[in-house]
Amino acid sequence: MNRLAAHVVTNWKIITMTFEIFWIVVFALQAAGAGGSEVAQFVYVNF
Amino acid sequence: MLDLWRFEFYNSAAFWVALAGAVLVVRAGHKNPRRGAWALLACSSALLVAIPRFGIRDLALVYGVAALSLAVSRVLTRREGAVPEQARRVLALLGVAAMLGTLAVFKYHWVQGIFRPDRRSGVDAPADFVFLIGVSYFSFKAIHVVVESYKRVIVDLDPLAYFNYLLFFPSFISGPIARYSQFVPQLQTNGRGTLGPDLKDGAERIVHGLFKKLVLVQLVYPYVITNPARPLAAQSAEGILLGLYAFGAYTYFDFSGYSDLAIGAARLLGFALPENFNRPFLQKNIREFWTNWHMSLTSWLVDYVYWPLARWLRNFEYFRVRPVTLSVACMTTTFLACGAWHGESWNFLAWGAYHGIGISAVIVYQRQKRKLRSRTVQKYFASRASRVLGSVATAHYFTFGIALFALDWDKLRLVAATVFR
Numbered sequence: 001m002n003r004l005a006a007h008v009v010t011n012w013k014i015i016t017m018t019f020e021i022f023w024i025v026v027f028a029l030q031a032a033g034a035g036g037s038e039v040a041q042f043v044y045v046n047f
Numbered sequence: 048m049l050d051l052w053r054f055e056f057y058n059s060a061a062f063w064v065a066l067a068g069a070v071l072v073v074r075a076g077h078k079n080p081r082r083g084a085w086a087l088l089a090c091s092s093a094l095l096v097a098i099p100r101f102g103i104r105d106l107a108l109v110y111g112v113a114a115l116s117l118a119v120s121r122v123l124t125r126r127e128g129a130v131p132e133q134a135r136r137v138l139a140l141l142g143v144a145a146m147l148g149t150l151a152v153f154k155y156h157w158v159q160g161i162f163r164p165d166r167r168s169g170v171d172a173p174a175d176f177v178f179l180i181g182v183s184y185f186s187f188k189a190i191h192v193v194v195e196s197y198k199r200v201i202v203d204l205d206p207l208a209y210f211n212y213l214l215f216f217p218s219f220i221s222g223p224i225a226r227y228s229q230f231v232p233q234l235q236t237n238g239r240g241t242l243g244p245d246l247k248d249g250a251e252r253i254v255h256g257l258f259k260k261l262v263l264v265q266l267v268y269p270y271v272i273t274n275p276a277r278p279l280a281a282q283s284a285e286g287i288l289l290g291l292y293a294f295g296a297y298t299y300f301d302f303s304g305y306s307d308l309a310i311g312a313a314r315l316l317g318f319a320l321p322e323n324f325n326r327p328f329l330q331k332n333i334r335e336f337w338t339n340w341h342m343s344l345t346s347w348l349v350d351y352v353y354w355p356l357a358r359w360l361r362n363f364e365y366f367r368v369r370p371v372t373l374s375v376a377c378m379t380t381t382f383l384a385c386g387a388w389h390g391e392s393w394n395f396l397a398w399g400a401y402h403g404i405g406i407s408a409v410i411v412y413q414r415q416k417r418k419l420r421s422r423t424v425q426k427y428f429a430s431r432a433s434r435v436l437g438s439v440a441t442a443h444y445f446t447f448g449i450a451l452f453a454l455d456w457d458k459l460r461l462v463a464a465t466v467f468r
Contacts, residue, residue, distance in 0.1 A: 017251065020258035027261045 052097050056220055057260070057308045065094055069216075070315045077239045077317070084207050084234050087316070091216040098220070101180045108179060112149050113213045116142060116189035120196035120204050127199075139197035143190050150186040153179040155391040181219045183388060187347055188213055192227050194351060201227055208234055217312040221305055223323045223343035233318050245314050252311030259304030267293045267300065272462075273453050284466045294453055295446035299328070302341070331437030332413075333405040333444050340445075344385070353381045374410050379403035389452070394459070398451035405444055 008015065054061035069090040076083030096106050119142035123135055130138075151158045156176055192209065195201040208231045218225065268274060272290030282290065306323035313320045327340035337345050357377045360366040366373040379400065386399020416428060427433055450462060 013251075017254055020254050020262075023262045024254070024257045027265055031261070031265075 052093075053099055054097050056094075056098060056216075057256070057305065057312075062094075062097075065097065066312055066315070069094065073316050074242065080235050081207070084211055087234070088207065088211050088214065091211065091214040091219070094216045095181075095214065095219060098180060100178075105179055109181070109185060109214065110210070112146070112185070112189065113210055116146060116193055116213075117204065117206060117209050119145075120192050120201070120209075123193070123196040124199070124202055124204055135197060139193055142193040146186045146189045146193065150182055153177065153182040157391065181221075184219065184222050184224060185213050187224055187344075188227075190351060191224075191347065195227065205231075215313070215318070217309045217316070217318075218320055221302070221309070222341075223306060223309065223321045224347050225320050225343070229321065230318070236317070239317075241317060245317055249311045249314030252307050252314060254311075256304045256307030256309075256311055259300040259307065263300040264297060264304065267296045271297045272450070279454075279458055279461050279465075282465065284468065287462050287465055291446055291449055294449050295442075298449065299324070328442045328445075329438050330441055331434050332409045333402065333441050334409040336441050336445060337402065337406065344388075348381050348385055352384050353377050356380055371411060371414055375407040378406050378410065382406065392455065394451050394455060398448060401448045401451055405448075 054065070056062050072090055073083060073087045076086045092106060095101060095109075096103055119138055122130060122138055123142075152162070153159075159176060192201060192204070192212075196204065209227075211234060212225070212227055212230050215225070215230070269276070270289055270293035271277075272279070272287065272294045274290075277286070277290065279287070279290075303324040310320045310322070321343050323342050325339040325342065327336050330336045330339050357373060360373055360376065366376070380403070382399040382403030383396060384399070385402070386395040386397070389395045389398070419425065450459060454462065
């Protein structure tokens with residue numbers, strides 16, 4: 001368990017990036033399939 | 048043909064293809080900084096006109112505003128004695144007023160209504176409103192350069208560098224608001240010798256931004272209080288509270304995600320932009336929250352609203368002998384300005400006042416805290432528990448304040464009636 005934890009800590013960046021890229025691809029494909037995002041893009045000020 | 052060159056920034060495949068092209072073009076000029084700067088300006092101009100609702104006319108307007116502020120700043124940076132000091136002061140004030148006027152005209156319906164002949168007929172449809180994307184940000188950058196030129200902090204203004212600074216496309220729409228002295232030297236280096244790290248760090252940052260924008264935003268948006276699919280009238284008190292929490296998370300993921308994308312895209316081009324967010328929801332009070340939320344805006348407001356106001360108010364005996372009152376007055380005014388900058392409706396002013404009052408309360412609280420002599424209390428204030436409690440309270444203070452930001456008066460009344468029934 002300690003060795004696993006050590007591996008996770010050492011490779012934390014790669015694990016995070018892989019996780020994020022995977023879900024980006026999933027959600028992007030879902031959005032493309034649905035004909036684009038229906039979520040309002042929040043422009044954080046009125047121009 | 049022109050329709051092909053129309054895409055949302057960061058939210059379309061076409062943008063990423065265009066960005067890759069811009070990186071190649073700009074990076075190709077790294078051996079000749081001047082050529083690289085021209086390439087960057089050309090890329091910025093080309094990409095800006097691709098933004099929907101931003102065309103050649105809008106680009107020309109931005110160039111016009113940039114040229115005006117550049118002309119003012121160039122006069123202010125003339126050698127000492129070349130321009131009388133009184134004239135410099137008046138010119139600087141006029142320059143700042145012109146930039147604020149530009150901001151007001153393109154941001155506030157009522158200002159534009161003054162200049163519209165059809166106003167008397169009562170025609171004031173939103174579709175008639177002439178807006179200019181990015182005006183909130185490039186006007187603040189222009190004011191920064193005018194003021195720093197007046198103070199002689201900026202002593203040399205190159206037109207090409209200045210236009211690049213104002214029109215830099217990764218941060219044009221919503222920041223971060225870079226400082227001139229931080230941005231311009233990078234035009235000289237033009238990413239020379241840093242291609243590998245820039246591509247790696249830039250790509251990593253873009254991945255983080257896309258994860259926040261495409262994944263996390265999608266997950267929380269169904270629950271936000273402003274989602275049309277969740278009408279307020281149909282919500283219970285718990286549903287409204289969930290909506291507020293979700294909106295706070297949505298605001299953070301979307302805006303910090305955008306900032307990640309802007310910073311990452313700039314890094315691919317070989318430019319470092321200032322950070323905009325630093326774990327704001329882990330901060331122990333609302334004062335520290337605002338030094339870690341939309342940081343580039345907060346620091347601009349502190350430098351160009353808070354400190355000038357504080358220096359002026361110190362001329363008055365009443366404020367000179369009451370430093371806490373001075374601080375409270377300046378902070379509240381600064382955040383009223385922050386609210387007004389976000390939008391023209393009264394709810395933005397109320398939101399700004401809410402945060403100004405919150406920060407002022409922290410200032411008073413921290414001053415009073417120092418007077419307490421109890422060792423137990425002092426130990427508590429230094430403890431982790433105090434910090435955790437502070438973070439939770441701060442996150443809630445910001446989240447509940449979001450209601451003022453997101454909802455109009457009728458919806459606020461509905462929320463209050465439901466929650467406090």
